[in-house]
Amino acid sequence: MTRISALPTTSFPSLEHEFPTSKEGESVKLTLDQVRTLLAYQASEIERGASDVATDLSALENGKADVSYVDEADNAKLDLNGDNVGANAAALRLALGAVGNLHKVTHITTSGTHTYDTATKAAEIVVIGAGASGGAGATTGTDQAASASGGNAGGRAIRLKELGAVTSAIIVIGAGGAAATSNSGVSKNGNNGGDSSYSDGVHTLTGNGGVAGVGSGGVNTIGSAPGPIASGSSGGTLNISSHPTSAGIAIGSTAGAGIMMAVSSDGGVSPYGSAGRGGVARGATSSAAFGEDASGYGAGGGGGSRIGSATGGCSSGAGAPGLVIIREYR
16 A cells, blocks of 8 residues: 555645545545535634624623523633634623623612722612511500510612713611610500612612511400511612511410410511511519510511519510612623
8 A cells, every 4th residue: 555655746736636534543535625615614613603702792781682692602712723712701791891790799888978880880789778676565464464576677679770870879778776665564666677778860779667566565365466567668670578577476364374475576587687586475473575686687676575564564676777789790
């Protein structure tokens, strides 16, 4: 068999000339025309890939791209001149100025002015109202029990927006409802949570503060303290009301065969805070069970319970303050 190196050259090459090649152990022959077709196809794939990435990122920049565009662009690898450039979407987005890279998150816990980063093009704003405090029950007899309901959590408003000419926003953080204290046999309702808000001159979002828990008077049979209504919100593309808290339950000595019990309900839960637990008092003699304070942000305080006193009182749990979260995208 003649070696390829021993074959003569030609001054008249054509696309019909053939040469041997192999793949995975199988030897075949190819014509130059077949090689040209393969090279042309590869070039078209490279050109199409680059075009697709640029088109997808342009759609992202104009806010018209589906999330799948991001994944496709991020996975695109352009093989130019034999070198794997690895041009992923993150680098190209930055070069083209497209929106989609989360680059800053701010949790705002005090009122003031938020100034956006100069590179920010869009933002997601989450506004959470402050939680309310629970009510505080009170008794006027040694055979009585009194309960209360916990305070509601604050409402939430959420919006994703392009900034345009907006460079800053005024932030107001609502204060948590202060704890309530009953005394001299007089029950007390809790205190509402304060509203939290965001305002940039174009959009205003408000998370309403939680509604206060209700304190009940004493009963020697069976009684309850109603739960407060839900807290709302406004201005968001998504406005979420808090869930109403449960009623408190009281059982006096007559109904309890000499044993008294008061079960106050917990405060309302927030995604960024824990509710205060309601107080539970039980026995045949005088005692009080205070409600617990809420923790974190936006949650409600627990209700306070009292049993077996002619002038009995107690204290509820305080609500947690509000919160504003701003996520910035460039």
